[in-house]
Amino acid sequence: xxxxxxxxxxxxxxxxxxxxxxxxxxxxxxxxxxxxxxxxxxxxxxxxxxxxxxxxxxxxxxxxxxxx
Numbered sequence: 001x002x003x004x005x006x007x008x009x010x011x012x013x014x015x016x017x018x019x020x021x022x023x024x025x026x027x028x029x030x031x032x033x034x035x036x037x038x039x040x041x042x043x044x045x046x047x048x049x050x051x052x053x054x055x056x057x058x059x060x061x062x063x064x065x066x067x068x
Contacts, residue, residue, distance in 0.1 A: 001062050001064050005032060006055075006058045008052075008058075009017045009052045010052075012048045012049070012052035012055060013048070014045035015034075015035075015044075015048040016031070016044075016045045016048035016052065018033075018035045019033070019034035019045045019048060020045045024036055
């Protein structure tokens with residue numbers, strides 16, 4: 001589960017960078033994910049960064065020793 005949390009954090013961080021930079025051509029899929037350059041807004045990057053932080057918090061709880 002630790003590797004899944006790390007992978008999700010990396011994927012969501014990359015998605016945040018892609019949604020800030022808008023490098024892809026606009027089509028239905030890139031518009032829905034926030035990667036196209038037709039409109040600039042902060043909803044998608046903020047959402048991706050929050051999800052990356054939540055994945056890192058999940059990683060922290062996975063690595064903690066269980067309570068007795």
